[in-house]
């Protein structure tokens with residue numbers, strides 16, 4: 493899909509439609525993407541980062557910030573696709589209204605986030621395993637699996653994720669945007685839990701949900717790979733020993749354990765939690781990797 497249109501008249505209609513939905517209009521134009529300080533990423537505990545020149549430290553922070561924004565860009569873009577797909581397959585008028593409104597929310601979120609993302613970070617992030625995973629899930633999975641994975645789990649996760657981004661963000665406009673998105677995502681998550689709890693999934697449907705969750709957990713278990721990749725982009729390839737030390741200094745096991753606990757609490761927020769968690773436990777999906785396991789992950 494083309495990112496922009498050259499049609500000036502269409503752009504004017506789009507701008508007016510967006511304006512009618514929200515008074516919040518971020519300034520367009522060049523910005524630094526070092527939106528978060530070193531402690532947000534735990535980089536203040538990493539010796540290699542602290543010993544680097546100011547220029548290198550700024551570049552690592554800029555790259556980490558632009559990766560977070562590119563991730564948000566894709567998530568909001570997928571949000572529009574998800575809501576439209578759910579609207580088309582709705583079983584009642586109320587559901588169709590709900591998902592149509594959510595599609596409008598996601599379009600507004602996407603427009604907000606787009607003004608903070610550069611084209612090169614979008615191109616770089618399009619190959620990220622999490623983005624490719626989401627793309628595949630959205631295209632292939634059925635309505636029940638999608639509402640569970642996207643609304644119950646990922647939109648629930650999004651609330652905490654955006655809250656942490658808003659708390660440490662150095663750009664006032666962007667902080668305001670995250671705060672607005674959090675309010676909408678809370679509604680999206682809540683309705684997902686309500687709709688899922690109304691269903692009586694079969695054993696096969698639960699197995700399908702578990703299989704998608706196991707892939708999602710596998711991406712969390714491997715720790716803060718994104719941060720280490722940005723360090724390598726600036727400092728060059730790290731030896732295995734050095735990489736292990738960086739993961740240790742980032743407290744990878746402790747931080748990942750917190751993320752897994754959050755995901756478990758989201759599973760608990762909907763029905764069938766015990767059976768889903770038992771299956772994930774048997775699959776070793778609920779354990780954070782050690783620093784050396786994280787460093788061995790390609």
Ligand SMILES: [Fe+2]
Nearest residue numbers: 568571598601
């Ligand atoms: Fe959103």
Ligand SMILES: [Fe+2]
Nearest residue numbers: 571647677680
């Ligand atoms: Fe959403």
